[in-house]
Amino acid sequence: MPSDTQTLAARPAAAGKRRAAVTALKLTRYRNYATLTLPLAGLSVVLTGQNGAGKTNLLEAVSLLSPGRGIRAARLDEIAMKGGGTFAVAARVANGAGEVDLGTGVVAGPMGPESKRRVHVNHAPVGSSDALLDHLRVLWLTPTMDGLFTGPPADRRRYLDRAVLSIDKRHGTRANAFEKAMRGRNRLLAEPAPDAAWLDAIETEMAELGVAIAAARREWAALAVAMIDVAGRRSAFPTAALALSGSLEGDLDGFAAREVEERYRKLLRDERSADAAAGRTLVGPHRSDLLVRHAPKDMPAESCSTGEQKALLVGLVLAQARLVANLTGETPVILLDEIAAHLDETRREALFEVLGDLGAQAFMTGTDAGVFAPLGDAAQRGRAHDGRIEMEPA
Ligand SMILES: Nc1ncnc2c1ncn2[C@@H]1O[C@H](COP(=O)(O)OP(=O)(O)OP(=O)(O)O)[C@@H](O)[C@H]1O
Numbered sequence: 171m172p173s174d175t176q177t178l179a180a181r182p183a184a185a186g187k188r189r190a191a192v193t194a195l196k197l198t199r200y201r202n203y204a205t206l207t208l209p210l211a212g213l214s215v216v217l218t219g220q221n222g223a224g225k226t227n228l229l230e231a232v233s234l235l236s237p238g239r240g241i242r243a244a245r246l247d248e249i250a251m252k253g254g255g256t257f258a259v260a261a262r263v264a265n266g267a268g269e270v271d272l273g274t275g276v277v278a279g280p281m282g283p284e285s286k287r288r289v290h291v292n293h294a295p296v297g298s299s300d301a302l303l304d305h306l307r308v309l310w311l312t313p314t315m316d317g318l319f320t321g322p323p324a325d326r327r328r329y330l331d332r333a334v335l336s337i338d339k340r341h342g343t344r345a346n347a348f349e350k351a352m353r354g355r356n357r358l359l360a361e362p363a364p365d366a367a368w369l370d371a372i373e374t375e376m377a378e379l380g381v382a383i384a385a386a387r388r389e390w391a392a393l394a395v396a397m398i399d400v401a402g403r404r405s406a407f408p409t410a411a412l413a414l415s416g417s418l419e420g421d422l423d424g425f426a427a428r429e430v431e432e433r434y435r436k437l438l439r440d441e442r443s444a445d446a447a448a449g450r451t452l453v454g455p456h457r458s459d460l461l462v463r464h465a466p467k468d469m470p471a472e473s474c475s476t477g478e479q480k481a482l483l484v485g486l487v488l489a490q491a492r493l494v495a496n497l498t499g500e501t502p503v504i505l506l507d508e509i510a511a512h513l514d515e516t517r518r519e520a521l522f523e524v525l526g527d528l529g530a531q532a533f534m535t536g537t538d539a540g541v542f543a544p545l546g547d548a549a550q551r552g553r554a555h556d557g558r559i560e561m562e563p564a
C-alpha cells in the first residue's frame with residue numbers, strides 16, 4: 171500500500187517529529203529464510219511464533235540496515251543460510267524525505283563470498299555503512315542485553331558507542347581508526363627495537379582520536395541525562411543515572427580538549443615499556459565504562475532485580491529513541507526482541523503507550539500473541555514458522 175504508507179510515514183509523530191518506517195523487506199538466503207518478501211504497512215510489527223521460528227533472525231536483518239554487525243554482532247558467514255555464501259537484505263524505507271531503498275549483504279567474489287558486506291542506497295553502492303544513517307536509525311533491546319549491567323565493561327562500552335553513533339555519524343569511523351592505530355602501536359611495541367618516530371606518530375594520532383571519542387561520549391551522556399530527566403518524571407520506567415568512567419572522559423572535566431590530548435600523548439610515550447610488558451595499551455578510551463544507577467532507589471544497576479534491570483534498559487532505549495528523534499527530526503525504528511519477558515502487565519502496557527506517543531515503528535517479538543493485545547490496531551501482526559512469515563493484513 172505505497173500511498174497509505176507514504177501518508178503514514180509522512181504523518182508527524184510525537185512533538186512534530188517525522189517517522190521513519192520500513193515498508194517492505196526482502197531477505198535472500200538470510201539464516202533460516204531462503205527467500206522472504208514481507209509487505210509491511212509502516213505500522214509497528216508484532217512477530218510471534220515458536221522457539222526457532224525465525225523471529226530474532228528477522229529483527230537481526232532489520233538491524234543490518236544500520237552500521238555495524240547488528241543485534242547479534244554476528245560474523246557474515248554465520249548469517250548466510252546454512253553457514254556460508256551470499257545473502258541479501260533489501261528494504262524500502264519511508265521517511266521524512268520520501269522513500270528510499272536500502273540494501274545490504276554479501277556478494278560472491280572471485281575467491282568465494284566477499285568478506286565485507288556491501289551497502290546500497292537506491293541501488294547504488296556506497297563506500298561505508300555509515301551512509302545508512304542518512305536514511306534510517308535503528309535502536310534495539312534484545313535478551314542478550316539483559317546482562318548488560320552485570321557483564322564485562324566491554325559490553326557496556328559497545329552499547330555506549332552504538333548509542334553515540336546513533337546521534338553522531340562520525341563516531342564509528344573515529345572508534346575504528348583508534349582501534350587500528352592502537353593495534354599498530356601494540357604490534358610495534360612487541361618488536362625488539364621499535365622505531366620511536368613511528369611510535370610518536372601513532373601516539374599522536376591515538377591521542378587526537380581518543381580525545382574525540384571521549385568528548386563525543388560525554389556529549390551523548392549529557393544529552394541522554396537531560397532526556398531521561400524529562401521523560402523520567404512521567405514514565406513507568408525507573409530513571410537511570412548515567413556516568414562515564416574513563417581516564418580521558420574524566421580529564422575532560424577539568425581540562426581543555428587540547429590539553430587532555432597532550433597529556434594522553436605524553437602518557438602513551440611514558441608507558442611504552444609497561445604497555446610492551448603487558449602486550450596491550452593499558453590506558454585509553456578502549457577501557458572506559460558506562461556506569462548506570464537506578465536513580466529512584468539510588469542503587470547500582472547491577473544490584474537491581476532482573477525485572478528492575480529490564481525496566482532500566484527499556485527506559486534507556488526509550489530515552490535514546492527520544493534523543494534520536496529530537497536531534498534528527500525523525501523517529502528511529504526500534505527492535506524489541508522478546509520484550510514481554512520480565513515485564514509485568516503494567517509495565518508492558520506502559521511500554522506500548524510510550525511507543526504510541528513516540529510514534530516510532532517498533533518490531534516486537536514474543537512466543538505469546540496474547541500479551542500484545544493491548545496494541546490493538548496500532549500494530550501489524552505476523553506469525554513466523556518454517557522459514558516463512560504469515561502477515562495479517564494491517
Ligand atoms: N545461517 C543459518 N542458516 C540456516 N538456519 C539458521 C542460520 N542461523 C540460524 N539459523 C536457524 O534459524 C532458526 C531461527 O532462529 P531465531 O533465533 O530467529 O528463532 P526465534 O524465533 O527468535 O526463536 P526463540 O523464540 O527461541 O528466540 C534457528 O532454528 C536457527 O538454528
Ligand SMILES: [Mg+2]
Nearest residue numbers: 225226227507
Ligand atoms: Mg529469538
